[in-house]
Amino acid sequence: LAELPSAFVLRWLFKLTRSAPGFRVNRLVLKFLRPKAGFAAWLREQFEAHPPAIVVPGHGMPITGPEVAAQTRAVLEAGL
Numbered sequence: 117l118a119e120l121p122s123a124f125v126l127r128w129l130f131k132l133t134r135s136a137p138g139f140r141v142n143r144l145v146l147k148f149l150r151p152k153a154g155f156a157a158w159l160r161e162q163f164e165a166h167p168p169a170i171v172v173p174g175h176g177m178p179i180t181g182p183e184v185a186a187q188t189r190a191v192l193e194a195g196l
Contacts, residue, residue, distance in 0.1 A: 118137055118138070118176055119136075119137045120136055139171075139173065139176070140194070141191060141192065141194070141196065143195060146195070146196075155196075156196045159192065159196070163189065163192065167185035167189075168184055168185055168188055170184060171184060171188055
């Protein structure tokens with residue numbers, strides 16, 4: 117999300133979970149899905165083997181450019 121929603125409850129939820137605004141990991145989803153302990157290590161391994169050239173988020177414009185891999189790595193490390 118480029119900006120927080122105007123509805124109080126949604127705005128508060130996104131702020132509480134630090135899931136928006138901007139390109140971030142949705143921490144609310146992680147809370148409900150509760151990935152297995154090895155998920156972060158597996159994701160890092162996959163990321164290093166196949167760094168992204170483009171990221172298409174669920175909301176917002178695709179993220180492209182020469183720094184997309186570094187930017188995505190930073191987002192993942194901050195969110196996992």
